[in-house]
Amino acid sequence: MRMRRLAGIAIASVMACSAPSLAAPSAQVALQVTPQRSTRMDTWVPDKVKGVVLFSTGHGSWPEKYDAIASAWEAAGFAVIAPIHVDSMHYPDRDKFPRQASFGERIADMKAASAYAARIWPGKPVIAAGHSFGTLTALCLGGALSNVGNFRDPTVRAVLGFSTPGRIPGLIGPDAYAGDTLPTMIVTGDEDKVPGLVTDWHDHLLPVQTSPAGDKFGVTYQGGSHELIGHSSDPDFASALLVSTNFLKAYGLGDRAARAALAKSKDAAGVNWITR
Numbered sequence: 001m002r003m004r005r006l007a008g009i010a011i012a013s014v015m016a017c018s019a020p021s022l023a024a025p026s027a028q029v030a031l032q033v034t035p036q037r038s039t040r041m042d043t044w045v046p047d048k049v050k051g052v053v054l055f056s057t058g059h060g061s062w063p064e065k066y067d068a069i070a071s072a073w074e075a076a077g078f079a080v081i082a083p084i085h086v087d088s089m090h091y092p093d094r095d096k097f098p099r100q101a102s103f104g105e106r107i108a109d110m111k112a113a114s115a116y117a118a119r120i121w122p123g124k125p126v127i128a129a130g131h132s133f134g135t136l137t138a139l140c141l142g143g144a145l146s147n148v149g150n151f152r153d154p155t156v157r158a159v160l161g162f163s164t165p166g167r168i169p170g171l172i173g174p175d176a177y178a179g180d181t182l183p184t185m186i187v188t189g190d191e192d193k194v195p196g197l198v199t200d201w202h203d204h205l206l207p208v209q210t211s212p213a214g215d216k217f218g219v220t221y222q223g224g225s226h227e228l229i230g231h232s233s234d235p236d237f238a239s240a241l242l243v244s245t246n247f248l249k250a251y252g253l254g255d256r257a258a259r260a261a262l263a264k265s266k267d268a269a270g271v272n273w274i275t276r
Helices: 002-013 063-075 099-120 133-141 201-210 239-250 256-264
Strands: 029-032 039-046 050-056 076-083 126-129 157-161 184-191 216-225 271-275
Touching: 002 271, 029 050, 029 099, 039 063, 039 099, 039 271, 050 063, 050 099, 050 239, 063 076, 063 239, 076 099, 099 133, 126 133, 126 239, 133 157, 157 201, 157 239, 184 201, 201 216, 201 271, 216 239
Parallel strands: 050 076, 050 126, 126 157, 157 184, 184 216
Antiparallel strands: 029 039, 039 076, 216 271
């Protein structure tokens, strides 16, 4: 009951979606989540798969909206797989799921996606990623909210998030990310706000600031909004794409050059870094 109550708080607090993309994923596959429920999973799959990104969309959103960044990760050798969550406006039975059910169903979606990846690409490194509410989902696969439940996916090596739910009373407190020991990168901006929900952009950096130190990165773009990940025309999009791809290569593939690039990253015009 406690998890359902807290999940309801979380969903009520994060209602943002990113801007649409006109492109489409490589393929769409059916994903059996439980014996009672299935969904569709959008996939971007390169000819040679080096690693896998499990991607969780923002609340109400759907995978095609993130085509620009998913396609770029695909070009870097990552299979990107993204389920349509029950809170998505593209989920056919959305009205059958109350808000408090969404959090648990998202976790189930991602666990099913992880099992799919293990079956189709056995042994390939896995990174959990997300946007907004989807970042919380990804962080849970990395060990977040261990005070609420065990959501950890042992196949996940690192966590990458664009924006976060910020502070959520009763859910995101000082210990929310105490179990996130994996390498983590959070990308945000000083205009990353959701009116009436997230008023202080600094709160998006909580997973980096309050989790155990070690391979933690917070990247803040001056003028960057909550929708940075969905706007390929945004002046900061190319930079955000580069740093996120370097993170995937460094901590997914063990790419020394990418890891060195991250280690050398420092504040520059328009972008600020936190490393721990």
